[in-house]
Amino acid sequence: MSSTTVPASSGKIVLITGASSGIGAATARRLAADGHHVVLGARRVDRLKTLADEIHAAGGSADHQELDVTSLESVRAFVEAAHQRHDRIDVMVNNAGVMLLSLMEKTLVDEWNQMIDVNLRGTLHGIAAVLPIMRAQGAGHIVNISSTAGVRAEPTAAVYCATKFAVRALAESLRQEVGDVRVTTVSPGFTESELTQHGADEEMRAAAHAAAQQLGIPASAIAAAISYAIAQQDEVDVSEIVVRPTAQR
Secondary structure, three states, rough: OOOOOOOOOOOOEEEEEOOOHHHHHHHHHHHHHOOOOOEEEEEHHHHHEEEEEHHHHHHOOOEEEEOOOOOOOHHHHHHHHHHHHOOOOEEEEEEEOOOOOOOOHHHHHHHHHHHHHHHHHHHHHHHHHHHHHHHHHHOOEEEEEEHHOOOOOOOOOOOHHHHHHHHHHHHHHHHOOOOOOEEEEEOOOOOOHHHHHHOOHHHHHHHHHHHHHHEEEOOOHHHHHHHHHHOOOOOOOOEEEEEEEOOOO
16 A cells, blocks of 8 residues: 545545556546545556556655455455545545456356456445445545446347446435435446456457447546546536447447
8 A cells, every 4th residue: 555645735535446547547647637636446556556656746646555346345445544544535436347248148157247246246345335434424426437338238248238237226326315425427438448358258359349449439538527527516416427439329
């Protein structure tokens, strides 16, 4: 773990899961540039340190800690350590995710379970860890990263879609349950990231990678949407944002 002293003039304390690459890393850069203090979490600590050093060099404020979102204990330790260091948590960005594409008939159950554990259970762990703190503060903001695959189901992505539909559903239910904590769902379309680099089905992985290369928008576009939602005044909840390439159907 590495930490820095948060300047008195800084903005919000923002925790980001899956911050070692892609949307998570882009969001950390954008929010740090906006004047917020970012707390970076992911399994690849070396990448987190490099990113934190980059943010510091640019005049921003960040610290980082190893995080496995599939473990409730790990998520609680990440959140509690940040709370102890900074005495509050203003925003939680539940970003960590995996996309492992295949036809259902191939029954790649281990990959199905991995997506459920990271995409859905990991989001639930993040909510469970920060919600009591935010309710006690009387304020807070939970940002959940879904996908356009959570808006429309697609072949070869059945389980991925199911997890992202579930993220949108639980976020909307949570929003209606709590009146003092804002809840935002951001659903990216094809975005430049490492999502398409993993999975046992090589044909599906290659097709997704080719589509992302052809259509993909920069991760900074998603970071800008998150920045917009966070910047609104406390009584304004930007409940859902869909951000996709103009050419994406």
